[in-house]
Amino acid sequence: MSLINKQTGQTAREILEEMKKKEKNNLKKRIFRIDHYYFDDSKVSNRECLLIEIDKTVEELSEIILGIEFRLDELVGGNIEIQFNHLLEILEKLFEAKNVKEEYKYVLQKTDSEHDGEEINYYATKYDLDNVEVIKIDLYFNWEYYCGNGYKRILERYSNGDIDKLLLNFKKEYERLNEEFKKNLILAGIYGGKKVSLGDTFILNDPKGELNKNKYSLDVGKEIHINDKK
Structure with a gap:
């Protein structure tokens, strides 16, 4: 006859199995999958995402990434x-992250958009695999979660010379990408005005002036509004 815990109703065997499971989970390595909602499909996502090992909590890493993104927008x-x-280069050089994508490439298809994990919060999902725990952070939802009241605090915390120096090394590439982006807007019939930057409203030629009848998602925190140039 199995002994039964009067408080939980568990048998000794069940308690032992639960203890073994907890011990196994504690020994699991945790890696992070950095992904983005805007990747077209799971193949693109698996190709473009990052898999990193870093000694940070989910909240710490998500805030670090936001700080880097906010500084990029400022600079x-x-x-x-x-x-x-x-992003990978900055995380490796300044935050001791390790690129483990080749080593753990077998987890990609088990943690993509076609597989449901356990939601931790608005921007992170946990996948409890046999020998590794994968935490997926979606940069789209991460931005949406923090870009309101936390913006100034995070921006101030990560306004430092080391991050800025690395970001400025990439400045010419981002300027080129922005020019290509603006040209694509023009080719698509979208009038960008004198400035194209975070929070701008993009105007599409529309003789009927159907203000706000349709909105199309353009990027994180941005929208295209159909309207005339007036």
Whole structure:
């Protein structure tokens, strides 16, 4: 006859199995998948995402990434989000992150958009695999979550010379990407005005002036409004 815990109703065997499971989970390595909602499909996502190992909590890493993105917007501006290779370089050089994508490439298909994990919060999902725990942080939802009241605090915290120096090394590339972006807007019939930067409203030629009848998502925190130039 199995002994039963009067408080939980668990047998000794069940308690032992639970203890073994907790011990196994504590020994699991945790890696982070840095991804983006805007990647077209799971193949693109698996190709472009980052898999890193870093000694940070989910909240710490998400804030670090936001700080880097906010500094990029301050230093460079425009509508181009941080390139994943640049983000990886900064995380490796300044925050001791390790690129483990080749080593853990087998987890990509198990943690993509076609597989449901356990939602931790608005921007992060946990995948509890056999020998590794994968935390996926979506940069789109991460930005949406923090860009309001936390913007000034995070921007101030990560306004330092080391991050700025690395970002400024990429400045010419972002300027080129922004110019290409503006040209594509013009080719698409979208009037960008004198300035194209975070929070701008983009105007599409529309003789009927159908203000706000349609909105199309352009980028994180930005929208295209259909209207006339007036």
